[in-house]
Amino acid sequence: MSTPRNRTIKVDYMARVEGEGALYVKMKGDRVEDVQLKIFEPPRLFEAFLRGRTFSEAPDITARICGICPIAYQMSAIHAMERALGVEVHPMVRLLRRLFYCGEWIESHGLHVFMLHAPDFLGYPDAIALARDHKETVEMGLRLKKAGNQIVTLLGGREIHPISAAVGGFHRVPSRAELEPLREELKWALDASIATTKLVSTFECISFEPDYEFVALCHPTEYPLNEGRIVSNRGLDISVDEYEDHFQERHVKHSNALQSFHRGFGSYLVGPLSRFNLNFDKLPEVAQQVARDCRLTPPVRNPFRSIGVRAVELVFACHEALRILDAYEPPPEPRVKVRPRSSIGRAATEAPRGILYHRYELDEHGLIVTAKIVPPTSQNQPRIEDDLRELMPGLVAESDAEITLRAEQAVRNYDPCISCATHFLKLNLDRT
Secondary structure, X not given: OOXXXXXXXXXXXXXXXEOEEEEEEEEEOOEEEEEEEEOOOOOOOHHHHHOOOXXXXXXXXXXXXXXXXXXXXXXXXXXXXXXXXXXXXXXXXXXXXXXXXXXXXXXXXXXXXXXXXHHHHHOOOOHHHHHHHOHHHHHHHHHHHHHHHXXXXXXXXXXXXXXXXXXXXXXXXXOHHHHOOHHHHHHHHHHHHHHHHHHHOOOOOXXXXXXXXXXXXXOOOOOOOOXXXXXXXXXXXXXXXXXXXXXXXXXXXXXXXXXEEEOOOEOOEOOHHHHHHHHXXXXXXXXHHHHHHOOOOOOOOOHHHHXXXXXXXXXXXXXXXXXXXXXXXXXXXXXXXXXXXXXXXXXXXXXXXXXXXXXXXXXXXXXXXXXXXXXXXXXXXXXXXXXXXXXHHHHOOXXXXXXXXXXXXXXXXXXXXXXXXXXXXXXXXXXX
């Protein structure tokens, strides 16, 4: 172990984040002088790719941005286009879109809880090592993820980068008979998600409660997925059309990802903790009850307990999917006709990791003039750095290994989707 005042810690490969990034922490004594979450993947230029394409191409193009949450990108693009073009969809199409989104939440939260985050709490380097001692737990996680993927495949045409969602509806909608085989597996998944919440609630968490500004969508009657106003615990309550009046992206030298700030407030938090704290009363009773049983009631401010909140959202997603199966009847047509016009459309939906904002300007032919996409990770990136600034002073006396573990955990609390490609994080801790 090196001395506590002058050391550098490197994590050359961290396989439980999604993408390429590095973390730099500089400390002088017990004071943190600098924290940088460096995202060094090359810019992917999707906003530029979209310019000149037709409005109808946006869902399929944006679905390629992420292999874990393609539906979030599709739905945000579709809702923005429909707002621009004045499209109203059939209520059953709206239900199908919620079911589609539930599938993504189930597979994404299942992946994160069991494969990426649980090993931290149980003392394993990865899910493979975890499976040697806890085979049934890992198998339950894999089966939960598969249940979500089955929904995505049925509604989207394929498991990865689905192709059925369209502006105005779907290219094809299923019959009730086609959806029925999902029921038994979702009943199992609901029970498994309740068991998951009880399991992860036993995980030991360090004491750490930052003063977050929680930001999430809020719908009058539903736990938010596709629609709602943008609200916060500090008085924000705006329509999605006002998003850019209140939130600003900035370029920072150490990252290829833009960082988003709430004007006049600074960093903020999006994702499960924010949704849960701002919308607890919209959860179904079964999800509320398991949260109470596990001592997870608002406000939950400790980000290390976000694994429990994600598990509660698994309960919600499975319950909501079953509710939709009961209520669904095929709409008269898979999608409504859409006429192009010169306009601007904005929309935000709740990706598994938080608010995903899209804005498009169209010309009179329906061609995209400009596009703006703000993913959850760029919104959370400044808040991740703030968490590390607050966390590190309490760890100065710990070993290199303990500081490294806690720093990695602090990043993984956010399930950051840096990209859907190589997984790589370097941690440099510079003490002087």
